[in-house]
Amino acid sequence: MTATPSRISELTPELEQIAAAAGCELLHIEIRGGTLRLVLDRPEGITLADCEHVSKQVSALLDVLDFGKSRYVLEVTSPGLDRQLYRxxxxxxxxxxxxxxxxxxxxxxxxxxxxxxxxxxxxxxxxxxxxxxxxxxxxxxxxxxxxxxxxxxxxxxxxxxx
Structure with missing residues (x-):
């Protein structure tokens, strides 16, 4: 399986569940080149531990789904100070x-x-x-x-x- 926008759309509910289980909200999913980028948020802010936890959970899900047949980089991040407004x-x-x-x-x-x-x-x-x-x-x-x-x-x- 490859990281196509349609495949990511299919996975979005599962990715949102993983984020929610960590007390976070999945703001945005982006695929650019070989990078799958997930942007997380919550009112009190995102910590490095939050990103690490969600990254491990998502990586495990993608491994089960054979997502890694084509090479990709998983990036889990906060929106940052100059955050983009999505919704x-x-x-x-x-x-x-x-x-x-x-x-x-x-x-x-x-x-x-x-x-x-x-x-x-x-x-x-x-x-x-x-x-x-x-x-x-x-x-x-x-x-x-x-x-x-x-x-x-x-x-x-x-x-x-x-």
Missing amino acids: PRDYERFAGRLARVTLEDPETGKKQTVVARLHEYRPAPEGSPEDAAEVVLADDKTGEHRTVRLKDIRLARLEIEL
Whole structure:
């Protein structure tokens, strides 16, 4: 078996169970080159021991499934200080924090990156698709607020503030 995105999707529930059993949440799974990267989180933060424990459990699962027929590297990590925002609830959790947000205009495909404060997350109205949610960004310099659709955000990453 090889580390294909479809195979990882099939394994996601088992990977989430392993993380949950360790008191963690599996935020993200990424396959790049020969690396399978799992990003873990929990409110009080991730320790090296958490990463080590989950890594051993996942490695054992992958060995049982003959995942290693093609060479791969398993990387289990925390999101870090400049963490990427993956899910809608991340925007709620980090409201008030400064972030670097890359937006894509749905009509032109043009991308724009802004550094702004995550002022507010507005969930999709009831009965609307989840991607109808909005994020309000606040410019610290001008005080202006800008509302963007969550589905137009290509990448959002917290900025480190000193």
